[in-house]
Amino acid sequence: MLRLCEIMDRISRATGQAAMHVYLIVALLSMYEVVARYLMNAPTVWSYEIVLALCALAWTLSGAYVSVQRRHIAITLIYDMISPRARWYLDLIAALFTIAALCVLVYLSFDLAVKALRFIDRSGSAFNSPLPTLLKCLLFSGAVLFVLQSVVDFARLIQRGPKEV
Amino acid sequence: TASAQAETVLRTQLGQNAGDFVYRFISEEWMPKIETMTEGRVKFEAFPTNGVVPSNEAVDAVADGVLQADLISPVLYSGKDPGYALIGDLIAGYDRPDQMATWCMHGGGKEFLQQLHDKYTDGRVHVVGCMPYSREALVANTPINTVADLQGVKIRAPEGLSSEVFRRAGATPVALPFSEVYSALEKGVVDAADASAYVNNASQGFNDIAPNPLFPGIHSMPVYEFVVNKDVWDNLLDADRVSLETWYYAAYTALSRVADIEDLKLVREHSKEGSKVNVIDWAQKDRDAFRKFAAEAWSDFSKQNEIAGEIYDSHIQFLTNLGLLDE
Amino acid sequence: MAIEYATLLIVGALFLLMLIGIPLGIVTLTVSVVTALLYFGPNGLGLVGRQIVGVLGSYSFVAVPLFVLMASLMERAGIAEDLFDSMSVLAGKMRGGVAVQTTVVAVIMAAMAGVIGGEVMMLGLIALPQMLRLGYDSKLSIGTICASGSLATLVPPSIVMIIYGITANVSIGDLFLGGVLPGLLLAALYIAYILIRVNLNPGLAPLPETGPGTDEKGVRLKAVRGLLVPVLIVTVVLGSIYSGIAAITEAAAIGVAGALLAAVFRGRLNLTMLREALQQTFTTVGAIIWLIMGAVSLVGIYNLIGGASFMQNLISGLDLPPIGIVLVMMGILMVLGTFLEWIAILLITVPIFAPVVAQLPFEWVGSADEVKVWFGVLVAINIQIYFLSPPFGPACFFLKSVAPKHIQLQEIFVSVLPFVGLQILGLILCLAFPEIILALPRLLGN
Numbered sequence: 001m002l003r004l005c006e007i008m009d010r011i012s013r014a015t016g017q018a019a020m021h022v023y024l025i026v027a028l029l030s031m032y033e034v035v036a037r038y039l040m041n042a043p044t045v046w047s048y049e050i051v052l053a054l055c056a057l058a059w060t061l062s063g064a065y066v067s068v069q070r071r072h073i074a075i076t077l078i079y080d081m082i083s084p085r086a087r088w089y090l091d092l093i094a095a096l097f098t099i100a101a102l103c104v105l106v107y108l109s110f111d112l113a114v115k116a117l118r119f120i121d122r123s124g125s126a127f128n129s130p131l132p133t134l135l136k137c138l139l140f141s142g143a144v145l146f147v148l149q150s151v152v153d154f155a156r157l158i159q160r161g162p163k164e165v
Numbered sequence: 166t167a168s169a170q171a172e173t174v175l176r177t178q179l180g181q182n183a184g185d186f187v188y189r190f191i192s193e194e195w196m197p198k199i200e201t202m203t204e205g206r207v208k209f210e211a212f213p214t215n216g217v218v219p220s221n222e223a224v225d226a227v228a229d230g231v232l233q234a235d236l237i238s239p240v241l242y243s244g245k246d247p248g249y250a251l252i253g254d255l256i257a258g259y260d261r262p263d264q265m266a267t268w269c270m271h272g273g274g275k276e277f278l279q280q281l282h283d284k285y286t287d288g289r290v291h292v293v294g295c296m297p298y299s300r301e302a303l304v305a306n307t308p309i310n311t312v313a314d315l316q317g318v319k320i321r322a323p324e325g326l327s328s329e330v331f332r333r334a335g336a337t338p339v340a341l342p343f344s345e346v347y348s349a350l351e352k353g354v355v356d357a358a359d360a361s362a363y364v365n366n367a368s369q370g371f372n373d374i375a376p377n378p379l380f381p382g383i384h385s386m387p388v389y390e391f392v393v394n395k396d397v398w399d400n401l402l403d404a405d406r407v408s409l410e411t412w413y414y415a416a417y418t419a420l421s422r423v424a425d426i427e428d429l430k431l432v433r434e435h436s437k438e439g440s441k442v443n444v445i446d447w448a449q450k451d452r453d454a455f456r457k458f459a460a461e462a463w464s465d466f467s468k469q470n471e472i473a474g475e476i477y478d479s480h481i482q483f484l485t486n487l488g489l490l491d492e
Numbered sequence: 493m494a495i496e497y498a499t500l501l502i503v504g505a506l507f508l509l510m511l512i513g514i515p516l517g518i519v520t521l522t523v524s525v526v527t528a529l530l531y532f533g534p535n536g537l538g539l540v541g542r543q544i545v546g547v548l549g550s551y552s553f554v555a556v557p558l559f560v561l562m563a564s565l566m567e568r569a570g571i572a573e574d575l576f577d578s579m580s581v582l583a584g585k586m587r588g589g590v591a592v593q594t595t596v597v598a599v600i601m602a603a604m605a606g607v608i609g610g611e612v613m614m615l616g617l618i619a620l621p622q623m624l625r626l627g628y629d630s631k632l633s634i635g636t637i638c639a640s641g642s643l644a645t646l647v648p649p650s651i652v653m654i655i656y657g658i659t660a661n662v663s664i665g666d667l668f669l670g671g672v673l674p675g676l677l678l679a680a681l682y683i684a685y686i687l688i689r690v691n692l693n694p695g696l697a698p699l700p701e702t703g704p705g706t707d708e709k710g711v712r713l714k715a716v717r718g719l720l721v722p723v724l725i726v727t728v729v730l731g732s733i734y735s736g737i738a739a740i741t742e743a744a745a746i747g748v749a750g751a752l753l754a755a756v757f758r759g760r761l762n763l764t765m766l767r768e769a770l771q772q773t774f775t776t777v778g779a780i781i782w783l784i785m786g787a788v789s790l791v792g793i794y795n796l797i798g799g800a801s802f803m804q805n806l807i808s809g810l811d812l813p814p815i816g817i818v819l820v821m822m823g824i825l826m827v828l829g830t831f832l833e834w835i836a837i838l839l840i841t842v843p844i845f846a847p848v849v850a851q852l853p854f855e856w857v858g859s860a861d862e863v864k865v866w867f868g869v870l871v872a873i874n875i876q877i878y879f880l881s882p883p884f885g886p887a888c889f890f891l892k893s894v895a896p897k898h899i900q901l902q903e904i905f906v907s908v909l910p911f912v913g914l915q916i917l918g919l920i921l922c923l924a925f926p927e928i929i930l931a932l933p934r935l936l937g938n
């Protein structure tokens with residue numbers, strides 16, 4: 001059980017650490033576009049859609065990673081005032097809500113991705129990349145990774161029990 | 166029976182921002198009329214562009230029954246099928262909105278649109294109609310007096326078909342997000358840009374930075390569809406369906422007239438002596454020559470699939486009948 | 493269900509779930525999913541999904557990770573230390589000089605960074621020890637650092653304004669321009685307050701026996717060197733936007749390059765540093781984007797069930813003059829600012845407030861577009877208040893994380909209160925004199 005949890009942590013961390021480099025590429029591509037447009041008078045048709053695809057990759061895959069880092073934004077006003085035991089129960093509620101909401105997200109993004117894949121939705125621009133289809137597939141993958149990480153966190157919480165700090 | 170008929174609310178997403186002239190004209194002046202026409206059985210509720218869903222997914226939301234109707238341009242669905250581009254905005258095709266409206270309403274356009282929507286929404290929406298209301302004016306900071314002047318001109322054209330048409334006419338198409346068009350024109354990064362109707366361009370200040378607008382425009386004339394969820398449509402009384410068809414026809418014809426008057430009023434003002442704006446009206450021979458370049462682009466574009474080919478054939482037939490294309 | 497009750501239920505559920513500590517992104521996602529299911533059944537879920545995909549495809553949002561990356565690179569490149577050293581010219585010569593120096597450094601930093609956090613922490617690490625060592629009043633020192641360190645989201649570039657612009661459909665470039673003078677106004681108010689306090693009560697800021705800048709020539713040279721890089725970055729980023737060379741997103745990318753170059757010059761660039769900066773960016777943006785995805789879908793559904801028109805009727809039914817309505821809105825923002833995260837505040841209020849304000853008769857302010865910019869900057873000033881106001885005042889938390897152990901959070905809360913007063917004064921001035929906000933957009937904007 002613990003072994004499985006660790007593997008999941010490692011997967012979330014590894015995807016995050018790989019995906020974070022995307023922002024450097026995005027910065028480089030955006031600068032290239034400025035140079036291409038203003039200095040060489042030859043704007044690209046592709047940079048805008050590639051930048052969006054790369055950012056969507058980083059954004060969707062970030063959910064699980066931020067979970068491992070415990071960096072999701074939450075209001076800790078009440079949390080900070082109560083006993084460790086009571087905190088455990090709040091953690092439990094939060095974990096259940098997280099898993100439930102993300103399961104719905106997995107379901108709905110799967111539905112959207114399948115519909116988009118049926119005819120391959122494209123952008124309709126001169127580049128006409130399959131960006132809309134890709135965004136839906138990325139949302140699905142990110143949601144799956146995120147929900148798996150949440151299940152692992154939940155299992156750990158249960159194993160720890162409410163008594164310990 | 167009629168008395169048992171419950172009130173139907175058509176939550177409808179439009180293609181314009183809430184403050185825009187077109188949005189207010191349709192939602193404030195025309196939408197309330199449908200209640201009187203149907204004796205209170207049908208009601209509209211309007212939402213601005215992207216107000217409920219991103220515009221390029223509006224028809225899917227109508228199919229799902231989340232929205233009940235949309236009034237946006239099918240050109241936004243070009244990414245789903247090239248056929249939508251050929252119906253939604255036949256670049257450099259028709260000279261006047263009423264010609265395109267006739268093709269869409271009576272020349273087969275509506276039926277093609279229904280066929281495409283049937284394919285992509287599994288038959289869950291009904292097409293009431295499709296019409297353009299205005300020919301967009303091309304804004305330019307250098308005078309483009311003839312089709313030959315297009316040579317080497319950098320034009321912002323975001324969509325696949327329009328950039329292909331301009332490329333064939335010798336121009337250099339540039340893909341820029343709309344938010345950047347203003348400064349790009351001002352700094353001369355692009356020489357011209359497709360924007361909107363003359364009155365909209367003027368109110369956004371485009372004529373100040375790019376004082377050589379082409380009016381009437383030469384390229385874009387987007388069609389606005391009226392699509393209703395199929396179940397909702399099927400449950401309406403026959404009389405209410407006819408009312409909705411009539412309402413759409415009247416509302417968009419009125420819109421076209423009013424927009425035309427607004428455009429002409431401004432153009433006359435800008436054509437006066439001492440005006441800083443140089444309104445350019447292409448000669449018919451240049452319009453015809455540009456249409457020939459465009460026709461090659463439509464032809465290539467339409468080879469992507471079967472229905473696009475049929476839509477292309479239908480346009481060519483119609484344009485030839487109108488005398489806009491040689492036999 | 494009538495929209496009144498639906499609104500109450502939605503707001504109630506949001507607050508309850510937020511208060512018990514559920515991550516905000518999950519809160520907004522849960523509420524929008526449940527609302528969609530209740531109103532539209534399973535088909536409503538498609539709506540949630542399409543809105544989320546719309547966020548993923550929004551180009552303006554690409555600027556956010558780039559500005560965050562730029563800020564974390566600059567933080568690691570040590571630009572703040574250089575700046576602080578170079579501004580020490582101001583310090584030795586007048587009473588309260590180091591506090592004034594801190595404020596000036598903060599304004600220059602603000603013109604480079606779009607997020608707060610890093611800046612408050614940097615000033616806390618560099619300026620606070622120096623002020624305490626010189627015998628400055630700790631409350632005055634803490635307040636100065638928290639307040640001026642928060643200016644990054646009012647002085648352009650600003651992520652708050654990017655998100656406001658996306659949500660309210662307002663030109664981000666004009667919002668940026670609109671924030672310049674109010675940012676300088678707040679900084680001027682802080683400096684005036686410091687100078688008045690220390691001259692009335694010299695014990696708050698003793699003069700150092702020997703100023704740090706006794707060697708005039710050396711100080712001037714240091715000043716020039718420390719200022720060079722920041723001024724270059726500010727010029728390149730903001731200059732490329734307003735000369736029309738780059739879009740805001742592209743300017744942010746240029747800023748990343750500038751920060752990397754600065755790190756090279758300072759000999760601070762290495763793989764570990766780069767990886768840390770990327771990791772910080774990835775986590776920060778990751779937390780924000782999941783919140784926005786949930787919130788945007790909630791806004792879409794709420795609009796669809798009649799929420800937008802309900803809110804508009806409600807506010808116009810208040811029977812107040814336009815300025816009264818804006819004051820009520822500012823009051824709501826301030827109250828929310830004491831306990832909610834800024835993104836949550838923006839996403840809950842802006843879609844409701846912005847369209848209402850755009851339609852109010854505000855001829856004395858300007859055209860409809862100018863009114864939207866004016867209101868957007870007022871909101872950004874309000875977010876400045878949010879950063880300080882206890883109990884949920886992030887600037888206070890950031891400072892606490894780097895301050896000496898003996899400084900309690902309560903002491904920080906008390907210290908920032910006078911500065912919250914100054915911020916409210918600045919807000920009132922910008923409300924009464926819209927020219928403060930609109931002068932630059934009129935002069936330079938679209």
Ligand code: NA
Binds near residue numbers: 605645
């Ligand atoms: Na800033």
Ligand code: NA
Binds near residue numbers: 830880883
């Ligand atoms: Na606060």
